[in-house]
Amino acid sequence: MIGQQHHVSGAHFAFTDRWGGVSAAPYEQLNLGGAVGDDPAAVLANRARAAQALGLDPADVVWMNQVHGRDVAVVDGPWTEGDIPSVDAVVTARRGLALAVLTADCTPVLLADPVAGVVGAAHAGRPGLVAGVVPAVVAAMVELGAEPPRIHAYTGPSVCGRCYEVPETMRAEVAAVVPQAWATTSWDTPSVDVSAGVCAQLAAAGVQLRTQSLLCTRESADHFSYRRDRTTGRLASYVWLGDAPGEAVL
Structure with missing residues (x-):
């Protein structure tokens, strides 16, 4: 259910896999996306299960209408x-409020400055990478008092550069904005490495404490992948601050 968890000075980061939920195929099992055609009751049950596994109240999780x-x-x-807005990043300074990102190949980006008590979450697909959602979420955190050198950033499972094939013109367009995203598939065709591009943008924004997931959703049977399956569920990534600075980890 919860594939990975990290804890830093009262900040919590978590990434789900596809197991432990109630959704039927092709959304099996822990689909957390509400706009992919799954039974809404199953999605709500899955969101409750995931929150419970993380020690969260499902009512304290903020979702986005990602565009x-x-x-x-x-x-x-x-x-x-x-009233859920159409945004691809959220930030908060409220402790106990969890920010969530839905993905099925795009790169989820979780950030926290435990000293300032500020967290952020971003949905970075290829268009969002080019548009600049990563520097935008860092800037929004800074507005709330965060300092980039103190921000801990984690990226979650996403399609890797070996698997994300795109037309040559598209690779060139992305690389013109983020050169580090230029890649080649394992079968020697043009591709884009969104996760590498995200990490490069974080570095450019002054975020030094970065942890990049090496899990590829297209290659992993434990994760949803739109590129692989088309009709499928969505993974969730969560970030939140505990009730008190420096609290014990879960």
């Missing part, structure tokens, strides 16, 4: 149903 852009929302509480 592959660069807009960032500052939040201090959960949205009301129907």
Whole structure:
């Protein structure tokens, strides 16, 4: 269910896999995405299970209506149903409020400055990488008092450069903005490495404490992959601050 967890000075980072939920094929099992055609009741049950596994109240998880852009929302509480904005990043200074990103090949980016008490989460697909959602979320955190050298950043499982084939013109367009995203597939065709591009943008923004996931969603049977399966579920990545600075880890 929870594939990976990390804890830093009261900041929590977690990434789900596809197991431990109630969704039927092709969304089996722990689909956390509400806009992919799955039974809404199953999605709610899965979100409750994942939150419980992390020691969170499902009502304290902030989701986004992701649109592959660069807009960032500052939040201090959960949205009301129907008011979820179309953004690809969220930041908060409220402890106990978890920020969530949905992915099935795109790169989830989780960030925290435990000293300032600020966290952020971003959805970075190829369009969002080019649009600049990563520097935008770092800038929004800085507005709340974070300092880039103190920010811990984790990327989650995503499609790797060996697997993300794109037309040559598209690779060139992405590399013109983020040269580090230029890649070649394992079968020697043009590709894009979004995760590498994200890490390069984080470095350029002054974020030095970076941990990059090496898990490829297309290669892993334990993760959802849109590139591999097309109709499939969504993974979730969560970041939040504990109730008190320096609290014991879960």
